[in-house]
Amino acid sequence: MKRFILPLIGVLAALGAAVSIARTYPRRQSTDPPAPPPVSDFPNTVAAVGLVEASTENISIGTPLSGVVAKVFVTAGQMVRAGDPLFELDMRHLRADLKVNQQALAVARARVEVAQAHVDDLKRQLEFAERIEDKRAISAEEVSHRRSVVETASAELDESRAQVDAAESQVGAVKTEIDRSTVRAPIDAEVLQVKLRAGEFATAAPTATPMILLGRSKPLHVRVDVDEHEAWRVGRDATAMGHLRGNADMKTPLRFVRFEPFVVPKKSLTGDSTERVDTRVLQVIYRVERDDLPLFVGQQLDVFIEARPERGGQVTLPSLQ
Numbered sequence: 575m576k577r578f579i580l581p582l583i584g585v586l587a588a589l590g591a592a593v594s595i596a597r598t599y600p601r602r603q604s605t606d607p608p609a610p611p612p613v614s615d616f617p618n619t620v621a622a623v624g625l626v627e628a629s630t631e632n633i634s635i636g637t638p639l640s641g642v643v644a645k646v647f648v649t650a651g652q653m654v655r656a657g658d659p660l661f662e663l664d665m666r667h668l669r670a671d672l673k674v675n676q677q678a679l680a681v682a683r684a685r686v687e688v689a690q691a692h693v694d695d696l697k698r699q700l701e702f703a704e705r706i707e708d709k710r711a712i713s714a715e716e717v718s719h720r721r722s723v724v725e726t727a728s729a730e731l732d733e734s735r736a737q738v739d740a741a742e743s744q745v746g747a748v749k750t751e752i753d754r755s756t757v758r759a760p761i762d763a764e765v766l767q768v769k770l771r772a773g774e775f776a777t778a779a780p781t782a783t784p785m786i787l788l789g790r791s792k793p794l795h796v797r798v799d800v801d802e803h804e805a806w807r808v809g810r811d812a813t814a815m816g817h818l819r820g821n822a823d824m825k826t827p828l829r830f831v832r833f834e835p836f837v838v839p840k841k842s843l844t845g846d847s848t849e850r851v852d853t854r855v856l857q858v859i860y861r862v863e864r865d866d867l868p869l870f871v872g873q874q875l876d877v878f879i880e881a882r883p884e885r886g887g888q889v890t891l892p893s894l895q
Contacts, residue, residue: 612817612825614878620804624796624816624828624860624875628789630763632871635786638754639663640778643770648786650768654759660786661770663755672748679741686738689731696724763788766871794862794869796828798877799855802837807881814860816875818867826867828860828877 614621641663648660700720706712767787770776776785796816800808814828834857860877862869869875 610822612822612876612878615815616813616878616880618807618881618883620800620807620879620881622798622800622877622879624798624877626862626869626871626873626875627795627797628763628766628791628871629793629795629861630761630788630790631795632766632784633760633763633788634784635660635757635788636780637661637663637757637776637778637785639751641755641776643772643774643776646768646770646772648765648768650765652765653763654765654788655762656759658759660757660759660765661776662757663776665752665755668748668752668755672745672752675741675744675748679738679745682734682738682741686731686734689727689734693724693727693731696720696727700724757786759788761788762790764791766791789871791871792865794865794871795831796860796862796875796877798858798860798879799840800858800879801840802854802856804881805837805856808856808858808879809882813880814877816860816862816877818869819874819876822876824867826862826864826869829863831859831861833858 643661644664645662646660647658647662648654654660700717700723703712703717703720765786766789767784769783769787770785798814810830810833812830814830816826816828818824837854837856840853840855858879
């Protein structure tokens with residue numbers, strides 16, 4: 575009897591270990607994705623990722639002058655027309671300079687009037703001396719001296735007029751600086767982003783984040799990065815379809831606009847403008863045909879382009895015009 579106890583204990587221990595392992599073993603459950611992946615409508619296709627952008631491309635608004643922002647006239651989503659003010663810099667020092675230069679201009683103009691009156695008086699005296707017929711009443715030397723005095727006064731009058739021109743130029747320069755202190759919209763567009771507030775310092779140097787971003791959002795364009803290994807398969811007349819991420823059933827036809835002739839290194843879409851991978855891509859610009867989709871500038875689309883077969887046949891390279 576005793577010889578069966580140890581094997582029995584071993585069998586029970588093995589069964590207990592098996593049950594414990596079975597209970598603690600992770601169970602894999604099949605999960606469905608939140609949204610089904612998009613499927614190409616073409617038998618031969620090139621798949622790529624597109625980035626929605628304005629048809630004018632995204633315009634980063636800068637400022638010709640550095641200074642503290644006094645007013646911001648626009649908000650994100652607002653439509654502006656060419657020439658509408660976007661923001662205004664503090665111009666108190668420029669307005670003060672304008673008053674000083676305007677006073678200097680008034681003084682210069684007054685000096686011209688004084689110099690003109692002096693010249694007129696000397697000319698009358700010269701004419702009086704030249705009309706005297708009796709040469710004994712006034713000498714030729716005196717007449718010559720009066721002519722010289724008139725010429726000198728005329729030269730001083732010209733100098734005063736030149737000072738007026740210089741003062742007017744100074745006033746015009748200050749007015750130009752005042753006008754440049756108000757940054758205006760270059761085109762009819764939509765305000766896509768505003769990263770500027772009153773009281774902040776706006777610098778005239780390039781910045782990593784644009785102060786104000788403009789773009790024409792009707793129609794929208796899609797910048798599609800096509801891998802350089804498949805660039806030869808994409809033609810100008812190729813049909814393309816863009817699918818919204820998160821809902822592959824929402825899609826739009828894309829119309830070819832142009833090739834960007836310069837093949838660039840691919841940028842990984844992490845938000846870092848300097849991060850790159852080894853792949854180079856040909857950028858193709860398409861126009862979004864549907865305007866009823868909830869598309870926004872900066873959004874990504876899954877793009878499928880009808881492509882040439884990978885093998886066989888003579889290939890006609892795409893024109894970049």
